[in-house]
Amino acid sequence: MTPLYLGVDAGNSKTVVLLCTAAGEVxxxxxxxxxxxxxxSSERAAVEAVIAAVKEALTVAGAQPDxxxxxxxxxxxxxxxxxxxxxxxxLAAELPDVAALRAYDRCSISNDGFAAIRCGEPSGNGVAVIGGTGSAVAGRGPGGAEWSMSFWIQDAHGASGLVAGALRAVYRAELGLGPKTxxxxxxxxxxxxxxxxxxxxxxxxxxxxPSRPWHTAAREVAGAAADGDAEALRILREHGEHLADYARVTAARVGFDVASDEVPVVLAGSVIDADGSPVRAAVLAALPERFASARPRLATLPPVAGAALDALAEAGVEVTPEVTSRLRASMPPPAFVRT
Incomplete structure (x- = not known):
């Protein structure tokens, strides 16, 4: 039986799963x-969401966990x-055949930030900066060391962070403690x-x-910045500076020499990927000043595809350009990964 390779990307808005062949075909x-x-809503609910998506992928593929x-x-x-x-x-309780692969280093579990690295850096070594509803920064070094910013991130980012900053500016302005905006x-x-x-x-x-979550107003922050509002521009500038700083720290933590190495920095996530994204522009503006050795590139695949490529690479399959191209060509429609 020809083995299949499982990539899982689980977040707050959704969990998505891909199964592909060694050749990269989904x-x-x-x-x-x-x-x-x-x-x-509970730890059990999170487990059920992940297992449900995996089982759906297996059903579509006509495959079994073994x-x-x-x-x-x-x-x-x-x-x-x-x-x-x-x-x-x-996983040992719900997918024992898959969990058993951990004994052969063929089943890895890590923060979702790592999924994006191979989406822009085929070697899998570099730093991922993800801006979606929230944010994540994770890195894998030239020696294989991994580190995620996780709760070391002390500033709200992504759509939620933009709107939280905007609301704070509005409240301070109302009190006369900040400029009108x-x-x-x-x-x-x-x-x-x-x-x-x-x-x-x-x-x-x-x-x-309110039934309308505040992060959905991120476009209003971008619109205000485009119109030249000083507070919106400040929020975006600080957003980019923070993420550039976190990328530099992460690179150093995983073994890059940030003073001399050229470090791939993969930018991903719905807020960064959006056409004309002011967040992407802010990060790209901040990187040369705060992390000069960074070599930014945009993700060319969604994070779940990066997870699938990780599964292939960790199982000893060479991730060639042909494999990546085949995976890209056989991806489900864009709505599958849309938040």
Whole structure:
């Protein structure tokens, strides 16, 4: 039986899974909900989401778990050793044939930030900077060392971070503690509130919160910046500076000489990938000043494809340009990975 290779990318908005052959052809895919043990309604719910997506992919491929020859689980919420141990136990209980591959170093479990590295750097060595609903920064060094910023990230990023910063600017302006900003009018109109106090009340009160999550207003921040609003421009500039700093620290942690090595920095995620993304522009502007040896490149595949390529590479399959091209050509439609 020809083995298949499993790539899993689990986050707060969705969990997506690919099954591919050693040649890179995608033969199965699955999608489910929140697979983050920190962000799902319960740890059990996160496990069920991941297992459901894997089983869907197996069903589509007409395969069984014992037909998997390598697996890479890239899961939001694998931040501490106990998180890794939690998933080792969960997979042993739910997918014992796949979990058994860990004995042969063919089943790895790590933070979802690692999934994006091979999406822009075929060697798998470099730093990934991901901006989606939230953010992740992870790296793999030339000697194989891995490290994720995880909870070392002390600033909110991604769509949630942009809007959190915008709301803070609006509230401070309302108190007279910060400059007036066009963000006030934009956010009030977007969320449909009459004034700033009502908006603050609705986002902080007990009981049901607004049905429209605040991260969905990220385009309003981008629009205000495009119109020249000073506070929106500041938020974006600081966003880029923070992510550039975190990329440099991560590179050093995994063994790159950040003073002389050329370090691949893969930029990925829905907020960074968007056409004309001001976040991408902010990161690209900050990198030369704060991490001069960085060599940025945009991800050319979604993170779940990077997880599948990790599964291949870790199982000893050479990830050639032909394998990557075949995987890209056989990916499910774009809606499969859309948040």
């Amino acid at each position: 033969v199965g895919s699955g999608r489910s909900g929140n697979g983050d043990i920190y962000g799902a 037909g998997i020859g390598g697996a890479a689980f890239r899961l939001a919420g694998v931040d501490w050793p106990e998180d890794h141990a939690f998933w080792v136990d969960a 066009a963000l006030t009018k934009r956010l009030l109109a977007y969320f449909g509130y009459a004034d700033v106090e009502e908006m603050l009340h609705q986002f902080t009160r007990r009981g049901d919160r």
